[in-house]
Amino acid sequence: MKLKLTLALSLLLILMLGLAPMMSSAQSVPVPDDDTLVIAINGEPGSMDPAQVGGSTGGSNFRIMMHTFATLYELGQASGAIDPYLAHSFTVSDDGTEWTFHMHEGLTCDDGEPLTAEDAAYSFNRMADPANGFTGNSAGFVVASTGFVEARADSELDVTIVARKPQNRAMRLGLYSEVLVHCKDSYEAMSFEEAARNVVGSGPYSLAEWVPGEYMSLKAVEGFGLRPQGFENLVWRFIPEPSTAVAEVITGNVDIYKEFPANQADAINNSGVAEARFFPGTTRTYIGFNLNPDAPFRVENPDDVGAQAIMRTDVRVALQYAIDTDAICENLLLTTCERATSLVNPSNADHPTLEPYPYDPAKAEELLDAAGYPRGDDGVRFSLEMPARRLTGAMAPEVVLATAQMLTDVGVQTEAIFQESGDWVAALITHDLGPLYFGRTGGSEWSAQYDMADIPGHEAGCGEAETNYTNWDNDFWCTGWDTLPSLTGDPEAERELEIAMLEEFYNDPPWIMLFAGPRTEAVSNRINYESRADYFITGYSATLKDDM
Amino acid sequence: MHKYVIRRLLLTVVVVFGVTLLTFLSIHLAGDPTIFYISERASKEERLAARQRLGFDRPLHVQYLDFIVNLARGDTGNSLQHRVPAFDVVMERMPATLELTIGGFLLSTVVAFPIGVLAATRRGTMTDGTLMLGAMLGQSMPSFWLGLMLILFFGVTLRWMPVSGHVAFLKPLFEGRVDEALTNLPSAIRYLLMPMVAVSVYSISRNSRLIRSAVLEVLRQDYVVTARAKGLNERTVMIRHAIRNALIPIVTVLALQFAFLLNGVIVTETVFSWPGVGRLVFDAVNQRDVPLVLTAVVLLSFLFVGANLIADLMYGFLDPRIRLE
Numbered sequence: 064m065k066l067k068l069t070l071a072l073s074l075l076l077i078l079m080l081g082l083a084p085m086m087s088s089a090q091s092v093p094v095p096d097d098d099t100l101v102i103a104i105n106g107e108p109g110s111m112d113p114a115q116v117g118g119s120t121g122g123s124n125f126r127i128m129m130h131t132f133a134t135l136y137e138l139g140q141a142s143g144a145i146d147p148y149l150a151h152s153f154t155v156s157d158d159g160t161e162w163t164f165h166m167h168e169g170l171t172c173d174d175g176e177p178l179t180a181e182d183a184a185y186s187f188n189r190m191a192d193p194a195n196g197f198t199g200n201s202a203g204f205v206v207a208s209t210g211f212v213e214a215r216a217d218s219e220l221d222v223t224i225v226a227r228k229p230q231n232r233a234m235r236l237g238l239y240s241e242v243l244v245h246c247k248d249s250y251e252a253m254s255f256e257e258a259a260r261n262v263v264g265s266g267p268y269s270l271a272e273w274v275p276g277e278y279m280s281l282k283a284v285e286g287f288g289l290r291p292q293g294f295e296n297l298v299w300r301f302i303p304e305p306s307t308a309v310a311e312v313i314t315g316n317v318d319i320y321k322e323f324p325a326n327q328a329d330a331i332n333n334s335g336v337a338e339a340r341f342f343p344g345t346t347r348t349y350i351g352f353n354l355n356p357d358a359p360f361r362v363e364n365p366d367d368v369g370a371q372a373i374m375r376t377d378v379r380v381a382l383q384y385a386i387d388t389d390a391i392c393e394n395l396l397l398t399t400c401e402r403a404t405s406l407v408n409p410s411n412a413d414h415p416t417l418e419p420y421p422y423d424p425a426k427a428e429e430l431l432d433a434a435g436y437p438r439g440d441d442g443v444r445f446s447l448e449m450p451a452r453r454l455t456g457a458m459a460p461e462v463v464l465a466t467a468q469m470l471t472d473v474g475v476q477t478e479a480i481f482q483e484s485g486d487w488v489a490a491l492i493t494h495d496l497g498p499l500y501f502g503r504t505g506g507s508e509w510s511a512q513y514d515m516a517d518i519p520g521h522e523a524g525c526g527e528a529e530t531n532y533t534n535w536d537n538d539f540w541c542t543g544w545d546t547l548p549s550l551t552g553d554p555e556a557e558r559e560l561e562i563a564m565l566e567e568f569y570n571d572p573p574w575i576m577l578f579a580g581p582r583t584e585a586v587s588n589r590i591n592y593e594s595r596a597d598y599f600i601t602g603y604s605a606t607l608k609d610d611m
Numbered sequence: 612m613h614k615y616v617i618r619r620l621l622l623t624v625v626v627v628f629g630v631t632l633l634t635f636l637s638i639h640l641a642g643d644p645t646i647f648y649i650s651e652r653a654s655k656e657e658r659l660a661a662r663q664r665l666g667f668d669r670p671l672h673v674q675y676l677d678f679i680v681n682l683a684r685g686d687t688g689n690s691l692q693h694r695v696p697a698f699d700v701v702m703e704r705m706p707a708t709l710e711l712t713i714g715g716f717l718l719s720t721v722v723a724f725p726i727g728v729l730a731a732t733r734r735g736t737m738t739d740g741t742l743m744l745g746a747m748l749g750q751s752m753p754s755f756w757l758g759l760m761l762i763l764f765f766g767v768t769l770r771w772m773p774v775s776g777h778v779a780f781l782k783p784l785f786e787g788r789v790d791e792a793l794t795n796l797p798s799a800i801r802y803l804l805m806p807m808v809a810v811s812v813y814s815i816s817r818n819s820r821l822i823r824s825a826v827l828e829v830l831r832q833d834y835v836v837t838a839r840a841k842g843l844n845e846r847t848v849m850i851r852h853a854i855r856n857a858l859i860p861i862v863t864v865l866a867l868q869f870a871f872l873l874n875g876v877i878v879t880e881t882v883f884s885w886p887g888v889g890r891l892v893f894d895a896v897n898q899r900d901v902p903l904v905l906t907a908v909v910l911l912s913f914l915f916v917g918a919n920l921i922a923d924l925m926y927g928f929l930d931p932r933i934r935l936e
Binding site: 203306484493 | 648657661781
C-alpha cells in the first residue's frame, strides 16, 4: 500500500515537472522591454555603501553605483574625457594642493534632501576616515594616490579638496571623479549595516529592488537633468558564468554584457539579436617578474637558477622577444591588438617613439646565450613557474598557456600554475607571487600617470611600495615619480620626464609587456549604446533604437 | 527513541564544533584574510591597523572561541564583504538552495528507484545493460557541462525553458506568504527544472546502480526463494519481500545523497545563476569572509546531521527488528 502511494506520488511529481514548461509563469527577473534595459554582470555587489567601492565587495558595485550616485566630475563616455557633473567647473590653488569645485544649484538626493557642498565634503571625509574602515577604490586608491588630506565646504556650492602636494591635473581630476557623492543627513542617520543595503543616491537612477543573488533594479529619478536616462528601468543581473550570460544575450534576455569569451562571438552575431564587439581596452595585461629578494620562492630555494636569472635586466629584455602577441590576439582573442611598450595604455599618452619589442625568438635565444644561460642537454636554460588565474578574455587559460609555451620554446621552461583567485591575489599583494606571474591591472584613457601609478616613487617605498608587485626598484623611475608633482606647473617638463621614465621602463623591464585589453562587449541590436574602453558600463546613455 | 534523538542532537553540537574548527583553520591556513579587506595601496601600518580592527591579530584559538561563544549567543558576526549580519546573508539564500537540493533529491530518488528495480529484475538482459550503461554515462557527466548543454538545447535552441534565474517558492512560504508561494509554484518549478536535472543526474546514476545491487542481493535470499516456492506471484515477491528489505542500505545512501547534493549545488548554482548558499560560500571563501563561511558551514552542518538523523529514524520504520536506543 505504502509502496503504491509512493509510486503514485512519484508519478504526480513527474507529471508536474513535465507540465511545468507549459504553465503560465511569473518572470523571475525583469526582461528587456521598451522601458527596461537589462545588463548582465558576473559579480554581485556585497555592499552598496557609496564609500565602499570595489575592493572586497568586488568592482561590480562601482558599475551600478555610478548610476545611483553622481560625482563632482565624471570619467566621460568619450575616450579620455573627464566631464563636469555635479560641479560645473573648478579652480586650483597656486600651489596645486587645493582644488575648489563649484557645484550646480538646486541639486537633491533621492530622498529630497538638498545636495550641497557640505554633502560633497562629507562624502570625501567619510570615505577617507580610517575609523570608518572603508576599503576599495575610493578609500584606498583615491586617498593614497591623491594624498588626500581633507575636504571642506567653503560655501553652499563650493567644496574644496585638500591634498598634501600637487599632482598631474588629469590624474587628480580623474581620481576625484571616482568619489561618489552622497547626502550627509541621510547617511549620518544610517548605521554601516543599513548603508550597505539601502541607497539614498544622487545620480540619475534610484534603487527600486535588490534581490540578492539575482538582480538589482534601478528606476530613473524624475527631474534629474545632469545625465540622460535612456530607459525608465535599468536591471543589473548577476550571472557568474560567462557562457550563461551569453546564452541570455542570445535569447534576448540581456541587452549588454561586457567581457564575453571571445570564442562565443559567432554565436552572438549569428543570433541576430545582438552584436559582438571587440575594441581596445584600458586593462593592461602583462607577465610580471617578481624581483622581491625576500619572496618565498627565492628564500626557500636560493639555488633556483630561473629565480636568480630574472633579476638581471638582460634576461628580462631577452624574454620580451619570445612572446608573439599578434598570434595570441589573432588566434586566441580573435581580434587584433597593439603590443605595449610600457605600463601605459597604448591608446593613452604612451611613449611617442618607442617601438614595441618584436617577436623574434632567435634574438631572444641569442640574448639569453649572451647573458650566460645557454640551453642544457635537455634544451632547457632554466625553469620558471608562472602563477595565473582562470579568468576570461586576455587572462583566459589558453592565453596563459600560450605565453608559457612561447617562453619554453626559447629554452625557458615555464610552467603555468592556475590558482584560485583569492590565493593568487593574496600572494600578489604580499609580493610573493612568482617568479613570473600572469597579471593584469586597470588603466585609464585620461592620464598616463594613472597607469604609471602602479609603481610609485621613493617616498612611497618604491621597490616595496604596495602596488609595485614586482618590487622593481629602479632609481631613475622612483626619483622621477617623486619629481613629477613639482612639475605640474610646467606641462612640457612634466611630459618630458614621463617619457624618460617610460623609456627606463622599456629598457629595464619589470614586466613582459603584452597589450591593453582587448575588451569584448555584447550589445543588443535593439539599442543604441557606445561601448567604453574602460571597466564601466554607462547604461544611462543607452537608448532604444527608433525602429524598435 | 526520545533518548536516542536527544543524544543525536547533542552529538550535533560536537559535529558543528569539529566542522567549524576545521573550516576556520583551513581559511586561516590559506593566509591572512586582512589583505582582502584593505586597499591594495594600504601601507604596512594600515594593514596592521586593519588586522586589529577585524580582530585577525588575536591568536587563532581566541578568534575561534570568540566565534563559538558568540554563536552560542546567536550572534554570528557581520559578513566582512556584505557588512551585515552573516546569519541574515546566509538565511536569505538558504531557501533557494533547499529548493534545488530537495528538488534534486526527490528527482534522483523517484527516477533511480524504478531504474534500479527494473535493471535488477531483468538482470543480464538488454534492458539491464542499457540502463546500466546510461547510469554509467550519467555518473561520468560533469554537472557543469551537463548544465551548459541543457541551457544550450532547451534554453537557447528550443526556447522551452528559461536559460537561468529563479522564482522563489520556499522563501515566501517560510515567511508566511502562502498565497504568493502558491502563485509562484508553477514558475518556480519551471525555473527549477533544468538546474534540478543537472544536479541530480549523477545521483540518479549512482542510486540506480546501488538500488540494483541491493535488490539483487535480496533476491538471492532464502526468504525470497521461499516466497516464490509458496507460489506468490512475482509482483508480490518483489514488493512485499524484495524491495522492502532492500530499502535499509538504500535509505542510508539516500540520506548521504541529500548531503552530497547540498554540497554539490555550488557548480549548478553558478551555471544557472541560482541565488543559493553554494554560490555565496564559494565567493566568501575566495574573499576569506570568515564569519560568512563559518555561519554557512554551521547551518549546512545542521542540515547534514538532520538528514542523517532522519535516515536513522527510518530504519526502525522499515525494519521493526531495529531498535534505536
